[in-house]
Amino acid sequence: MGKNQSKIKEKQPAPAPAPCPLLDEPWRKVPWGNNKDNLQYVMDYKPEYENIKHLRVLLHGPVGAGKSSFINSVSNVIRRRYGIPAAASANTSDTSFTRKYETHKFQITRKGQMTYYPVFFNDVMGMEENSGISLEEIELAMRGHVKEGYKFNPITPLSEGDHYFNQAPSEDDKVHVLVYVLSANMPTITPSILHMMSRVRETASDLGIPQVAMITNIDTACPETEKDLKNVYKSRHLQKKIKKFSSDVGIPMNCIYPVKNYSHEIDLNDDVDTLILSALRNMINFGDDFVKKKTNV
Template identity: 85%
Template structure:
């Protein structure tokens, strides 16, 4: 007598959705690349859009800056020092502005979107960047080259404190960078992120999130990057991050940073350009109000 149908073991669901939950124009980067490359701030009082990256140690902040550099300059480069090994401590030790040189109308100039990298968030006291320093950076009070000290935060009478920041010194877009390989966000870091988001909201700064390492976190995406929005695992991970950090899913962008590639890759560029275009749009909306 055969087994009851209800007790038969059901096949595991496919790791891929039948349809992607977000549409991406794969194979046609020309339009987004042109949009990104043609960008200039409309506000004449602001020469460049400033993007600040923050997040846990090892999330891929510096690698994202390098990836944007590759897309903008159309070649592989490493303007931001990034670690290739996993560590519990931050590889970035100082506050640094990353600018990308381009040629426009026959002249050498800097692309008008600047990125600021900072020390990562770490567990425990007297480790990693402090909440105060992130807030000071958002307001433009942290000087270029400031060396982070987990034991002593920057004070308003310190040598590296900028008492009168210009609109160009202030942050116009805040980006939370998280790794898809993270099992979860620890309560202490989650609390710190919540405080950062609250300060940014008070300042009116638009906020987005980058989810890195989508290839190593999901076998289906590692096989084909185009599976990123069909991967059940990544969809669940992004929903969880969205709920945890309070950033809507339409402001969260899964990407793959350039890591092992020695030449540009169209699929990697597609995701980075999509994220960068939206960053520019949100930042431009913000500085138009200045």
């Protein structure tokens, strides 16, 4: 072979190894395996303010985010047994499964007597493109103007004079904590829904209502978390998702809580409970501080 015909093949550099899907250290510390203190704190809570006997938590967000499933998961943790007080769909759909305004209360035994746990949850119709719940109805719910049993109507929102319009809401009827529920499986939040969420945030801010976010489906969104839920705060994928949601929605990172809702389980799971209790304890703290300001205690 002639000199001019010979070719020297340059050695190609070896491809860089794929980055580890897990961080070396978790970006948030969680006391795995010790739910006793958080469960006791949550179970002992009772508001002691004039005219306010319970905290009202309102959940809203895009269709299919897991709002009703989160209510059921909280019920499981509070009542220490599996149950489904809020009807939830197992199918992924572009249409909201929740159609009616309901207050979800959890019956518990306290000092030998049956009573209701003093944190009530309301679930509203999901946000949809060109449909779903209206901004006006979310705002009316926050102000306590929506009566129990009202059926959401995207075409004709609730208005003053309607049978289900609460003309004179009590402090107990009003919302004390607003929770945005988003799925970790969502690729993006559409501009129209982001705009609506921004408007809701403005109203909540004007009313002084504390706002937090739940990120659901963390197990199905990340293989590492699906293998072991304790990887939630070490997952690079979920950390990136939560940062993006924080930027898009405007909720600070320390007010965003990734959770796994009970779905296929038929018994309670300590790791699932750990994340739900952590979120619930912070919700209670934010709501109680809000109520304290309102009552000037």
